[in-house]
Amino acid sequence: MDQAEKLRNMIKSQNEATPRQARVITVTSGKGGVGKSSVAINIAMQFRKQGKSVIIFDADFGLANIEVMFGAIPKYNLADMIFRGKGFKDIIVEGPEGIGFISGGSGINGLGNMNREQVQYLVYKLKELETLADIIIIDTGAGISDSVLEFVASSGEVLLVTTPEPTSITDAYALLKALNARSSFDKELCTIKVVANRVANHEEGKNLYNKLEVVVSKFLNIQLKYLGSIPLDMNMSKAVMQQKPIAIAYPNSLGSKNIENIANALLENKEAEEVRKNGLARAVANMIKNSIVKKKQ
Numbered sequence: 001m002d003q004a005e006k007l008r009n010m011i012k013s014q015n016e017a018t019p020r021q022a023r024v025i026t027v028t029s030g031k032g033g034v035g036k037s038s039v040a041i042n043i044a045m046q047f048r049k050q051g052k053s054v055i056i057f058d059a060d061f062g063l064a065n066i067e068v069m070f071g072a073i074p075k076y077n078l079a080d081m082i083f084r085g086k087g088f089k090d091i092i093v094e095g096p097e098g099i100g101f102i103s104g105g106s107g108i109n110g111l112g113n114m115n116r117e118q119v120q121y122l123v124y125k126l127k128e129l130e131t132l133a134d135i136i137i138i139d140t141g142a143g144i145s146d147s148v149l150e151f152v153a154s155s156g157e158v159l160l161v162t163t164p165e166p167t168s169i170t171d172a173y174a175l176l177k178a179l180n181a182r183s184s185f186d187k188e189l190c191t192i193k194v195v196a197n198r199v200a201n202h203e204e205g206k207n208l209y210n211k212l213e214v215v216v217s218k219f220l221n222i223q224l225k226y227l228g229s230i231p232l233d234m235n236m237s238k239a240v241m242q243q244k245p246i247a248i249a250y251p252n253s254l255g256s257k258n259i260e261n262i263a264n265a266l267l268e269n270k271e272a273e274e275v276r277k278n279g280l281a282r283a284v285a286n287m288i289k290n291s292i293v294k295k296k297q
Contacts, residue, residue, distance in 0.1 A: 022055075022130040025137050025266070026155035029162065030171030032142035035197045036161045037065040038240060039230070039259070040139040041099075043159075045247040046263030048097045052134040055092065055100040059151055060141040067103055070095040071243030077103040082122050088129060096248055100133065143171075144178040153185040158192045159227065164199055164208050172212060180220045193227040195262060205229025228262040230255055 027040040037060070044054045058066040067074055074093040080086040092100045130136060138155065140148045152158055152175075162172040176192070179185050194212065196205030209226040216222050230236075233255030239246040246256045 022133050022136045023157070024130070024155055025135060025157050025159060026140060026151055027137060027159045027161065028140040028148060028152050028175065029142045029160065029168075030144075030173070030175040031168055034142070034161050034163045034165075034168050035230075035236070036142060037069060037139050038236060038246075039159070039161050039195060039197060040137050041066065041069055042245050042247050042256070042259045043263050043266070044099050044135075044137050045097060045245045046260050047135055047267070048099055049247070049260075050263070050267060052267075053098075053100075053132075054135045054137065055102065055129070055133040056095075056137045056139060057102050057104070059104050059138050059147065066095075066101050066139060067093070069240060069243055069245075070101065072101075074101075074103045079104075081125060082118055088125065088132070096245060102129075144175050148175075149179055149182055150184065152179055153182050153190070156190055158190060159195055160192055160224075161195045161197050162208065162212065163197050164204060169208065169212055173215060176216055176220055176222055180222060187222050191225065192222065193225045195227050196229040198232040199229045200232065202229050227265060228258065230258045230262070 025043075027036055027043075029036040040056060044056055047054045056066055060066075070093075072093055072095060074091065076084075076086050076091045078091060081088070081091050091102055093103070095101050138151055140151045142148070160172055160175070162168045172194075180187070194209050196208045199205040199208065206226065206229070208229075209224070213224045213226075216224055231254050233246075233253055235250040235253040236246050236255045239249040242249055246253060247259070250256055
């Protein structure tokens with residue numbers, strides 16, 4: 001039995017041993033600069049207003065978007081838990097309104113070199129994390145890297161953030177095309193919801209979605225859903241500069257109100273209970289498995 005096969009068995013046994021409780025929502029985009037992390041943070045803020053406990057996992061490895069926007073510098077990250085024996089109480093940082101967040105950190109690049117015990121510990125701890133909150137939001141990196149695609153493929157609920165810029169739309173399609181070609185992606189078990197960001201009005205947001213949906217449905221046979229739009233609001237940029245969520249800095253702004261509507265639509269969505277897979281633990285474990293396989297090739 002090779003190492004990859006041992007890992008598959010390990011993941012299976014951990015999944016059977018620890019029932020998931022958290023709802024896992026993965027926020028992604030085809031390109032950077034579309035406001036993906038800001039959307040993730042502000043949706044989390046609206047969830048907190050509804051009394052939900054929320055943890056954001058910053059999976060944009062090597063960068064630090066979430067902590068910069070929160071104005072907080074974590075002392076430890078996920079790599080410290082894996083390689084240096086830290087626990088969740090050490091690596092979860094409390095952000096505004098009690099939102100927890102975990103920094104992936106650049107040390108995540110060493111996942112492919114983990115030994116069996118380290119892998120087992122990581123999978124176990126991530127399953128444990130999924131019992132600590134009502135909702136876990138995974139903020140992926142932008143683009144179509146292996147880590148981004150694995151997180152998206154392993155999630156039952158995905159928010160795809162795009163803007164009216166032609167490059168944003170084409171890159172969103174490129175991400176979906178790459179995802180569709182991935183063996184770990186099951187389109188029947190994954191709901192992809194589009195958020196149109198920085199639009200002039202709701203009509204432009206819906207038109208953006210319709211353009212993307214037509215080509216995705218025709219060429220990829222992936223079903224998309226329209227979640228809503230967020231207008232181009234200068235208050236959003238001001239909030240980012242102030243390192244505060246817009247829900248705190250400008251709670252009555254148009255952008256904040258539209259994000260509130262999106263969050264409410266997510267909370268009212270009963271089908272989310274049926275599309276859950278193995279979220280965070282499965283995604284990271286599959287990344288390690290793929291790293292092992294590639295090293296052998």
